Amino acid sequence: MFEVLAWNDLMAALMEDFGGLDPKDRNLARRAFLEPARPEPLYGISDASEFRHHVVMELRATLARYPADPAVTGLVDELHASPDFARLWERRDVQAAPTLRKTFRHPVVGPVTVDCDSLVLTDRDQHLVLYSAPQGSPDAEALALLNVLGPQATAAVPR
Structure with a gap:
């Protein structure tokens, strides 16, 4: 449930080097709702509110499939500490609109708009994004530059 399990250097340069984080901190749901307020939305994404809405709907669907799973119920309980999560949870929305484009406001290369494709691995309950x-x-040129700079070039930039 929104755990970042694998990434490449380009993703680390665009978003964050998840290898430097404790595995619990690689959860995008926790990062979206429980991190202290930032001057920019999560990773500077253009659709931060839509992403949070998507997280809630996915968690609601996951809880319906696995109502007794302590990892699912624990994450939902933990996220209820966020007023934004609690408000969205109470709406009881269940159908997310697919995200097809996303813009990252990157601190080094500026805005990078990408197309998003999510492949569902149903037998593992995982998504490959x-x-x-x-x-x-x-945007491709910005990604190519980030690929050259690598994750260490943006690691010191506050996000």
């Missing part, structure tokens, strides 16, 4: 930009676009 792929970000890409059209070849030759300014």
